[in-house]
Amino acid sequence: MREYARPALLLTPLLLFLSIAYIFPFLGVARWSFTLPEPGIGNYETALTDPLVISVLVRTFRICLIVTIVTVVAAYAIALIWVCGTPGQKLFAELCILIPFWISVLTRAFGWVALLSNRGVINTWLLGAGIISEPLTLVRNEFGVVLGMAHYLIPFAVFPIASAMRSLDERVLLAARGMGASRLRTFWQVFLPMTGPGVLGAAVIVFVFALGFFITPSILGGGRSVMAAELIYLRIFQSPDWGLGAAISVLMMVTVGLLLALLMRFARPKSMLR
Amino acid sequence: MTSATVASEINVSGIGKSYGNFQALSDVSLNIGRGEFLTLLGPSGSGKTTLLMILAGFLKANSGRLRKDGVDITDLPAEKRGFGMVFQGYALFPHMSVAKNIAFPLLVKRQPAAEIRKRVDQMIDKVGLRGHENKRPSDLSGGQQQRVALARSLAFEPSVLLLDEPFSALDKNLRGSMQEEVSRLHRDSGTTFVFVTHDQSEALSLSTRVAIFNQGRLQQVGTPRDVYERPVNGFVAEFLGDINILPIDGAHRSGDVVKGRCAGHEVRVDCGPSQPSATLAIRPEHMSLTVERPAGVNALPVIIQSATYLGSATRFTVKTTDGPPLIVEMPTHAASAQLDTGAKAWIGWKEDRGYFL
Numbered sequence: 122m123r124e125y126a127r128p129a130l131l132l133t134p135l136l137l138f139l140s141i142a143y144i145f146p147f148l149g150v151a152r153w154s155f156t157l158p159e160p161g162i163g164n165y166e167t168a169l170t171d172p173l174v175i176s177v178l179v180r181t182f183r184i185c186l187i188v189t190i191v192t193v194v195a196a197y198a199i200a201l202i203w204v205c206g207t208p209g210q211k212l213f214a215e216l217c218i219l220i221p222f223w224i225s226v227l228t229r230a231f232g233w234v235a236l237l238s239n240r241g242v243i244n245t246w247l248l249g250a251g252i253i254s255e256p257l258t259l260v261r262n263e264f265g266v267v268l269g270m271a272h273y274l275i276p277f278a279v280f281p282i283a284s285a286m287r288s289l290d291e292r293v294l295l296a297a298r299g300m301g302a303s304r305l306r307t308f309w310q311v312f313l314p315m316t317g318p319g320v321l322g323a324a325v326i327v328f329v330f331a332l333g334f335f336i337t338p339s340i341l342g343g344g345r346s347v348m349a350a351e352l353i354y355l356r357i358f359q360s361p362d363w364g365l366g367a368a369i370s371v372l373m374m375v376t377v378g379l380l381l382a383l384l385m386r387f388a389r390p391k392s393m394l395r
Numbered sequence: 396m397t398s399a400t401v402a403s404e405i406n407v408s409g410i411g412k413s414y415g416n417f418q419a420l421s422d423v424s425l426n427i428g429r430g431e432f433l434t435l436l437g438p439s440g441s442g443k444t445t446l447l448m449i450l451a452g453f454l455k456a457n458s459g460r461l462r463k464d465g466v467d468i469t470d471l472p473a474e475k476r477g478f479g480m481v482f483q484g485y486a487l488f489p490h491m492s493v494a495k496n497i498a499f500p501l502l503v504k505r506q507p508a509a510e511i512r513k514r515v516d517q518m519i520d521k522v523g524l525r526g527h528e529n530k531r532p533s534d535l536s537g538g539q540q541q542r543v544a545l546a547r548s549l550a551f552e553p554s555v556l557l558l559d560e561p562f563s564a565l566d567k568n569l570r571g572s573m574q575e576e577v578s579r580l581h582r583d584s585g586t587t588f589v590f591v592t593h594d595q596s597e598a599l600s601l602s603t604r605v606a607i608f609n610q611g612r613l614q615q616v617g618t619p620r621d622v623y624e625r626p627v628n629g630f631v632a633e634f635l636g637d638i639n640i641l642p643i644d645g646a647h648r649s650g651d652v653v654k655g656r657c658a659g660h661e662v663r664v665d666c667g668p669s670q671p672s673a674t675l676a677i678r679p680e681h682m683s684l685t686v687e688r689p690a691g692v693n694a695l696p697v698i699i700q701s702a703t704y705l706g707s708a709t710r711f712t713v714k715t716t717d718g719p720p721l722i723v724e725m726p727t728h729a730a731s732a733q734l735d736t737g738a739k740a741w742i743g744w745k746e747d748r749g750y751f752l
Contacts, residue, residue, distance in 0.1 A: 290486060293487070293489075295451075295473070295482070296486040296488075298453075298472075299452075299474070299478065299479070300547075301477065301500060302503045315488075315489065315490055
């Protein structure tokens with residue numbers, strides 16, 4: 122009995138912290154969504170029927186999906202170099218992953234603005250070189266948002282993917298080669314499927330992170346590509362519509378919960394059980 | 396698909412491999428005959444696995460050439476060699492079913508789907524995995540995974556099958572039955588097998604020939620009987636099992652036999668043409684231990700230091716008056732009850748049983 126009780130005891134501080142910092146506040150938010158301005162499910166009806174809210178939710182999911190795909194593909198390539206490259210390539214990949222990781226999200230967003238704006242580095246150079254005659258719209262639109270978010274999220278995807286690649290038994294790859302499979306076939310039919318759970322895990326992490334993005338879309342989207350987090354912020358801090366803001370929060374939370382359940386079910390069942 | 400496999404012959408000449416200052420393999424030359432079951436045997440770090448990986452094409456040798464049926468394959472990449480390989484730990488594809496694992500090499504060879512189905516079916520029957528076709532490797536026992544690995548490596552009828560310590564993860568009973576299975580697959584397929592192990596009894600029981608390695612050098616190649624009964628040096632003799640070493644004074648050839656003295660008694664050795672030396676080696680099971688001096692054989696008086704009952708056999712540690720301790724192993728039913736710790740007794744062995752190292 123004692124052996125089972127001890128770890129539970131060690132977990133109590135964590136549970137307490139989670140309760141105070143997350144669970145009770147969330148329950149409070151959930152209560153607002155059903156009680157403000159008047160009791161009922163009116164806020165959910167509005168959230169799921171109001172064209173503005175729906176358009177923001179659809180945009181949020183579309184952007185997050187695109188960001189997830191871009192991020193995971195880029196992260197896979199970086200992880201591949203990081204795990205399988207020559208020592209020099211490994212060091213380079215490591216720097217590319219870690220340096221942005223250490224820089225504040227705000228700094229990075231403004232960095233992108235400096236690069237991408239109409240009078241930014243890229244447009245100035247392209248105009249000066251005579252390649253374009255009008256500045257390209259690279260920022261204050263979805264393109265800028267996707268770029269900025271993917272850039273921020275890549276390290277979070279690289280770590281689970283690289284860990285999946287590292288835990289792969291090299292002999293399995295040798296076995297495929299030994300049976301006459303080319304490098305390309307070995308990659309597509311053995312390496313990629315075997316690292317699939319890592320990719321799925323990375324995709325869910327990136328998607329969930331992306332759903333809650335606030336600073337990057339609001340700076341790089343320039344108010345034209347409002348996403349769910351920004352909408353919630355506007356509802357709660359700029360219009361006295363706490364109930365609707367809370368309802369959208371709850372909907373996002375449920376989505377995240379479902380995605381995490383999916384991750385547990387398909388991406389890590391073995392490692393979780395054994 | 397019933398066409399018999401064409402077994403290949405491999406010629407290894409002067410193969411060497413080093414990692415920095417460490418010489419993993421030095422100048423190994425060896426012929427592996429068509430349809431042979433050759434075992435590479437040695438302690439860990441002896442270079443046996445290095446040689447197998449060079450044969451497979453996963454490692455590049457620093458020197459020497461490799462030929463398959465007379466064609467130089469030294470620089471041929473692994474995927475073009477057409478060798479089958481069974482890895483330590485099996486290296487099955489965890490995301491594929493048993494049937495898909497076995498079908499993989501056939502898909503690579505772009506065989507028609509109907510042929511592949513037929514061949515996979517055949518292999519599943521051959522290794523006794525009927526009913527497990529659609530399971531994932533992780534749902535199988537170690538022995539079953541081993542069978543999948545064997546089926547997969549033999550499915551495309553390779554001209555050579557390389558096996559890297561395939562039984563090291565299995566328990567003793569299962570190991571025995573898998574050894575029989577591998578023997579049977581060798582007979583059925585007629586393919587050349589090259590097998591790596593550090594287990595000398597496995598090597599002796601499975602192989603047509605054994606190649607013994609130590610510290611990156613090939614020590615001896617021969618039939619199991621050759622290497623066990625006529626080892627070329629002390630390492631081979633000791634690696635293949637317990638051995639007693641007796642110091643011999645004044646060994647000299649006298650007619651058909653060699654005569655010398657050991658612990659004050661005359662010893663006669665019928666060792667064929669080999670040169671007499673100062674050390675005589677005899678396997679424990681080739682010696683007998685009796686209360687009375689045995690007649691017609693070499694005999695030395697000893698004191699019994701310990702007797703260990705092993706079931707079918709009893710193992711004695713004995714000491715000659717001024718020689719080293721010796722080990723004698725006798726069938727329990729042949730050992731007298733008077734042979735007990737502290738008792739005086741005689742060891743005896745036939746003249747043709749010992750050999751000079």
